[in-house]
Amino acid sequence: VTMRDCPDGALRDLLPLYVSGQLGDADHARVEAHVQGCADCTAEIELLRATVRAFEVKPIDAATISAKLPTARSARRARPFHSQPLWRVAAVITFMIAGTATMMVVRQPSAGSLMLDTLATLPADGRPTPAETTIAANTLSGQHATSTISFGNNLSDLTDAQLEALLASLDRMDGTVSADPVALVTPIVPEASGRRNQ
């Protein structure tokens, strides 16, 4: 025997609720009226009732369970501290304060931005004064170089030999950050004659 589906899908959808007594009066009456003349729905209702029987279980002893339940007062005490509303509000406020403080620290001028500021104030001819160049070089070396390098106008004014001397000075820096910058080792002054690339 093949069990068929009733073509009224909306009504079929109500059948489980009809069997479990969950329907309102109007829907209940509607299903009852339909089932009178529908063999498919009648068979489906029998199937649903058989399902309910198939999965019946022994009644649970409510009194035994109730005896183990907390009282409202003890449940309140047992609630974890982190789930209490006041603690949550305090956590959110602390988080916002910490976030704002972090943003303020991050936005303060850093060594890199100091160098950029210095370069941005160069004269119109683009050539920094010796003092400015020294500041920029110090900034590049993290403001804590173990030796100070200075030269006249700009790198293009140096000869190859002077550049090599400059690089050698840089090589002597071991990269270790020192809190005590050492005084100038050797000032390098560009020669009047013999420009590089000439």
Place this chain on the structure above:
Amino acid sequence: VSPEINDDRAVDTALIKRWKEGDQLAATMIVERHATALARFAASSGVRERIDELVQDTFVRAFNSIDSFRADSALRTWLFTILKRLILDRRRAEKRQSGMVELEEGHAVQAYSALDSIVADETAMRVRNAVGTLSPMQREVFLLRVTDGMAYSEIAKVVGSTEGACRVHYHNAMRSIKEMLSDDA
């Protein structure tokens, strides 16, 4: 939502309020209203032993965290979700202890034999076997709909799916069961 379902919610809400005010009898009434449905859900999920213990743990956990219950779903739906987590926890613990394989499709048929059914007529037995062949999702949706008369929206919250998907699972399950019973006849 039918008026009866709304009434159910109103009753549960009133009982919770009474319990919060110190009426312990209200807790007993809540247990009486939902304990059997929880036991049935556990049994149909393949739990074979200590079902009453699981039901009890569900209520203890629920009452200890009743403030986190949102009235936008039925209390029974919320209890089912707690029970489901407890079932999973127990399975994981059992798996760790004895290297047990997790309950999968097909195992449910054996699991149902542990049910202490009051009525074990032939049709019910055949239906039980047919339900046992469904996928775990189809089985959960089908049984929540049929044995508890839950709305699809509430079933969706229990099984972690959508209302539309649950509707499809239900009708597919019903079709499969009908086919199986037709083949048997």
